[in-house]
Amino acid sequence: MPHPLHSAGPPDWRSQGRTSHTTTPTRPVLLCLLCVLSSLVDLTTACPATCLCNATDVDCSGRGLLSMPALTHLPVTARTLLLPNNHLSSLGPGSFANLTSLERLDLSNNYLDDLPPVLFKDLGNLSDLTLHNNSLRALNRDLFQGLVGLRKLDVSLNGLSDIPLGLLDELQGLTWLSVAGNRLHALERAAFEPLANLQYLQLGANPWECDCNLRDFKHWMEWLLYRGGKVDGVECTLPKDLRGRDIRGVPVEMFNYCLQLDDENRGGGGPRSGGKEGSSPPCGRTTGSGGTGGAPTSEVPAAGDLVPVPDCVRRRYQPVSVRRAIGTVVIAGVVCGIVCIMMVGAAAYGCIYASLMAKYQRELKKRQPLMGDGEGDAEPEDKQISSVA
Ligand SMILES: *[C@@H]1O[C@H](CO)[C@@H](O)[C@H](O)[C@H]1NC(C)=O
Numbered sequence: 426m427p428h429p430l431h432s433a434g435p436p437d438w439r440s441q442g443r444t445s446h447t448t449t450p451t452r453p454v455l456l457c458l459l460c461v462l463s464s465l466v467d468l469t470t471a472c473p474a475t476c477l478c479n480a481t482d483v484d485c486s487g488r489g490l491l492s493m494p495a496l497t498h499l500p501v502t503a504r505t506l507l508l509p510n511n512h513l514s515s516l517g518p519g520s521f522a523n524l525t526s527l528e529r530l531d532l533s534n535n536y537l538d539d540l541p542p543v544l545f546k547d548l549g550n551l552s553d554l555t556l557h558n559n560s561l562r563a564l565n566r567d568l569f570q571g572l573v574g575l576r577k578l579d580v581s582l583n584g585l586s587d588i589p590l591g592l593l594d595e596l597q598g599l600t601w602l603s604v605a606g607n608r609l610h611a612l613e614r615a616a617f618e619p620l621a622n623l624q625y626l627q628l629g630a631n632p633w634e635c636d637c638n639l640r641d642f643k644h645w646m647e648w649l650l651y652r653g654g655k656v657d658g659v660e661c662t663l664p665k666d667l668r669g670r671d672i673r674g675v676p677v678e679m680f681n682y683c684l685q686l687d688d689e690n691r692g693g694g695g696p697r698s699g700g701k702e703g704s705s706p707p708c709g710r711t712t713g714s715g716g717t718g719g720a721p722t723s724e725v726p727a728a729g730d731l732v733p734v735p736d737c738v739r740r741r742y743q744p745v746s747v748r749r750a751i752g753t754v755v756i757a758g759v760v761c762g763i764v765c766i767m768m769v770g771a772a773a774y775g776c777i778y779a780s781l782m783a784k785y786q787r788e789l790k791k792r793q794p795l796m797g798d799g800e801g802d803a804e805p806e807d808k809q810i811s812s813v814a
Pocket residue numbers: 479480481482484
């Protein structure tokens with residue numbers, strides 16, 4: 426029902442290719458062969474009406490599509506599905522079901538404003554996904570589940586105000602990511618940390634607020650640059666005195682006041698640190714699955730009004746540091762134990778050696794008078810002292 430553009434009859438391009446190599450003169454056999462062939466063709470390769478197909482490419486770009494064409498019997502070998510420059514505004518949850526061989530999916534220049542969770546879960550072979558220039562205001566944190574082979578992701582030119590924690594967790598092979606041209610003012614370091622193979626990151630044309638919210642992300646970005654990655658630029662919109670500056674050029678010392686804010690919160694704000702829920706709105710904003718998207722202008726604080734947020738990030742990291750501390754203590758304990766055992770062993774060895782030496786000395790002393798050596802009186806005393814020492 427929602428596919429007004431899908432025609433039931435088989436398009437021409439199929440039968441043309443097949444009739445050429447059936448040259449049997451007897452008619453019934455020919456008809457039968459055609460029957461069998463067309464039914465086979467129907468099952469394995471069905472090009473959506475209005476699209477152009479060959480063995481590997483399905484091209485539906487610029488066809489004025491208002492809804493997804495039926496893709497249920499796409500060629501099993503289809504690698505590329507192109508749907509840009511249409512009027513798609515929503516996609517059903519099973520739109521890309523069973524398209525396991527797909528490697529490239531282009532949905533740019535449409536009007537998509539909301540995508541169902543796990544929409545791409547069957548696309549384990551997809552390496553390139555573009556959602557450039559749509560109307561997305563929020564992404565469900567499960568949206569990219571199953572895209573384990575993805576290398577390039579483009580969500581630029583949308584209305585995103587947030588990259589939720591967990592969204593990028595499965596995209597560990599990602600090398601190229603663009604979130605440029607959205608409404609992002611801060612990013613959480615923890616959301617980007619799974620991207621261990623990222624090489625190119627585009628962040629431009631967003632209203633970045635270069636305050637404590639962005640400090641941890643700045644550190645992560647510096648690490649990315651350090652290991653050879655490329656970032657296009659994070660130009661600050663706020664605070665006023667940093668407007669137009671790239672955050673990479675803002676010295677770390679400028680963020681020292683964030684630590685002071687942290688300390689003040691821990692020291693002075695007793696009830697604040699006790700009540701974990703509800704005390705800091707930014708935590709709620711980022712962990713919620715999508716949220717309403719909200720009007721970003723209402724959240725923009727005045728230049729002097731800096732909200733101390735890194736609490737959220739720190740909370741996520743604390744367990745790791747605590748685990749590390751415990752590990753350090755355990756290792757130190759083991760090392761100390763080994764050293765102690767070695768020292769005890771050395772002491773025991775020393776004692777045994779000393780007592781053996783003393784015994785030997787005593788025997789020597791006993792024998793010396795018998796041998797009739799006159800000088801023997803002074804020497805044993807020396808040796809005894811040295812063996813005691
Ligand atoms: C399918 O068509 C695309 C262009 O539309 C072309 O680049 C590709 O090589 C074609 N593939 C085959 C197998 O013919």
